[in-house]
Amino acid sequence: MVITKLLNHLGKYLILMGNAFSKPEKTSMYYKEVIRQMHDIGVGSLIIVFIISLFIGAVTAIQFAYQLDGTLVPDYYIGYVVRDMTIIELAPTITCLVLAGKVGSNMASEIGGMRQKEHIDAMEIMGVNTAAYLIMPKVLAAVVIIPILVAIAAFVSIGGGFIASVPTGLLSGQEFVMGLRSFFMPYNVFMMFVKSLVFAFLLTSISCYQGYNVKGGSIELGKASTNAVVISDIMILLADYLIAVVLI
């Protein structure tokens, strides 16, 4: 029962994505929409991404310092651990989980509202491929902008680690920087971008799917928006696990 329902959703999702990635009626209209979405996603999320990653970096540094206390592991490892934790896991995953809540729910309710107010039907009758026009620009904008946001998050988070540990005397600034420069593997940065790309695709496409298939009234719209976040979050974590298994 549950399995057939899941498969049904998966099928519908794949068909919708197939329709979404077909040739645009007019490139300039899609281009404008991509730019608008980039602005909304990027500029609109900067502050929250900044705040969250600052604290995550800070907490990572303090907690790792606490664990190091009384061991023989040198202090500069704090910088090294903050850097790798951030790049490999925290920046892409936490940022995208947060963006699923912010951007994903917003997309689901925007598209869902258009469905309920017959805007989508009106566009269909004009001859617009609504799956493409409403979904493709959002996904494209997200897979470009979200990796950039994640990169910013990584820098800010490392900065947060610095602020939390150096002025408080856990270690010196030179030690922290030395940690940052130790055992650096560019491959990890590659992994960070792979993760953020996949997560960005998942959270936008799932949210758009939820919105596009809304029926009923305002309660269903609210549910779709919640589902968009919950399902995106689960899929992001699942993908996180799979990428970790495959890429490490």
Add this chain to the structure above:
Amino acid sequence: MIKISGIYKSFGNTPVLKNISTEFQPGKTNLIIGKSGAGKTVLLKLLVGLIAPNEGQIFYNQIDFLHIKKKDLRTLRMKVGMLFQGSALFDSLTVEENIRFPLDMFTEMTKKEKSARVNTCLNRVSLDGINAKFPSELSGGMQKRVGIARAIVLNPSYLFCDEPNSGLDPKTSLVIDELIKDITIENNMTTIINTHDMNSVMEIGENVILLHEGEICWQGNKDEIMSSDNEILHDFIFASPFLQRLRNAAISNGFHK
């Protein structure tokens, strides 16, 4: 021309339309009438492909509408304009942007040409100068007219109107009816209008179809309504006691029949 045959549609176990067959001619205002819940909106949505029938065929000229390729469907739809029962204007766009949307999407017109076309359409529905307003700033009747302007901006061959004058005063209704009729003749469009407004029926009813319990129970033009002795039609058209008395008086004075 649009031809449908054997259309059957049910939601769950409740049939809404049973075995509907008819033809809609170009250059004519075709009216679908019937009481609330008779299935007018469902029939219109079937005709434009927003919902699929359980059985039956729909032909746009020679094109088999229910087995059309997706790409051809989009091309055909550029020839279709529709006015929704609730107008369905894009509420975050201005009136101008709403009407321009199909032009932006499908034509290579310059900005100037587009804005000229928008103004022509606005003028056609007597709403000059409201370009910068948002739909929420308009009255219901104005929204309907903007909806019509948007529907005709690409010069469609087929126009579908779901209750174009519900919620409007009789005078404005008449203006909209005349407008739709004129546009239909000007462009030789196949126009299909859902209505339960008796004034419309009597003014522009060139081909009137009465839906009752999922079937076509009467079909004819406005002149034939008076002379028909179909009970359901009369119950529907002369619904109020006042109209009932008026009709009886007309008949006893030798009007028609």
